[in-house]
Amino acid sequence: MSSANHSELGNALLAISQSLADRNQLTQTLEAVLTAAKQMTMARHGIIYVLDQTGETLLPTCAYHNDKIAKEHPWTPIEIDSASESDPFNFAVHNGEVVLINELYKYNGYDCESIYQAEQTLGLTSQNLLAWPLVDESGNTIGLLVLLDLSVIDNEAALTEFCRMAASHIRQAIWLEQYGQVIENLSGDNQLKKPSVKLSTKSKRKSSSEPIAISSEMLSVFERLDRVLSSC
Structure with a gap:
């Protein structure tokens, strides 16, 4: 597939931004992943934590209990x-290892006090x-899937592949959401810049089909989106 030119990429970026204004891609992805994981394991409830942009905090972005997204x-x-x-939770993220606690309310070697408190609030x-x-x-570790009160863990290979695919989809949703915000900000900045009455002749002749901003950051956006479009 041939690469799109910058004008086409600019239009595609704006389309993504408009689409994201109508629906939250990340929220929908997380809800779908958590619902599927619950169905695979017959878990009673669960949470998906997502690393924030600093990579220093895990945010409980999506939770499931009482048979629905909370x-x-x-x-x-x-x-x-x-x-x-x-x-x-922190051990799993730091070490990249799956943590399975078979008897949560008996001594298991972990500090589960915050889990107990959350469950008490939920009445579970x-x-x-x-x-x-x-x-x-x-x-890259981009988050953590937590499932509680599971009934089925009989196919570890399938769950491993599911979590790998889930991470890929969540990463893509995060990318789209972040760049949608970038384009929205760039568009807002562009609208605030009023044309000067002292524009040079060269500036007056500038084509209106040019990208809305020529900068290293914007070119990076174009290059990354170009790779996405070329793989479609």
């Missing part, structure tokens, strides 16, 4: 640098817990 929940962010590795007492790091195709 709009409000008691799960709190985890500051990775300050959290103890005895916390099962889970038998077990699974914390699975979400690692994308580049080997």
